[in-house]
Amino acid sequence: MMHDSLHPSPAAREQAPEASQVQAAPFLSDREVTPPGTEMSAAMHAYLDGDAVNGQALHASARELGLWKRIGDETGRRRLMVTPSHISAQILAKLADD
């Protein structure tokens, strides 16, 4: 099945800047290797996995904890996202047109 492009026109596609010009964060290569110097404590991973964690071990990671609380607040909000209400009707309308 072919689909239209996200881009409005072939000309716009040609003019699109390269990723390196627009991305704020450096792109990590497509490998599953942790960059050096980024190890997190095992206690923090366990905490984020919902496992029981020794309070003292977590206290030692207070700096990490602040960051992950911010991220957790944001991911928690995203977890409440729902599909826009018109989507279901649009899908059924397209199926009816087939």
Added chain:
Amino acid sequence: MRRADYTSVVTLTMTEPTSPNDPLDPDQTVIDRVIAGDRNAFGILIERYSDPLYRHAHGMTGSADVAEDIVQVSFIKAFHHLGEVRGRFDAWVFRIVANGCKDWLKNIRRSHLSYEEDDQPSGLETPEEELDRGEIRRDLDGALLSLPSSLREAFVMKHVEGRSYEEMAILLDATVGALKMRVHRAREALQKLLEDQYS
């Protein structure tokens, strides 16, 4: 509305061993109705599963518009291949959406990702909180998009969709150990990218 350019063929693979469809499976009952000609019954499946699929697509692409498009196209593909479902419908349609996200990520130029405002209620009360949320949202989206897709996928499923490792293993046809490793590596990469601003 913008349309996605994910042209590669979605592989409609089964996520569980081949087995006869369970006639008591509520999804299978609906599927049988649709195949028998009741197209509107397909809306039941859309209502049941569109929210987690939308969250997955949004988390993977960082764009509400693209997520809508991927969900729509995926359900239409699912409809046309409904007779091929074996095992769990939700796992099967998840695979279609996940492949749609990966195809889009392969094909799209990153410059066209936009961090548009979504229509979802934030639950925040003050302008300062809204501004603060906007910053972490943009920064988290940017950091997620810099991850390899396998790590981003694992992180989104665990922390945005709230799935267990066991459920992820079924949906992605991977081991729990491998998925824990991906989530841990994603966290470490995200922490490295964001710690200076937010720690």
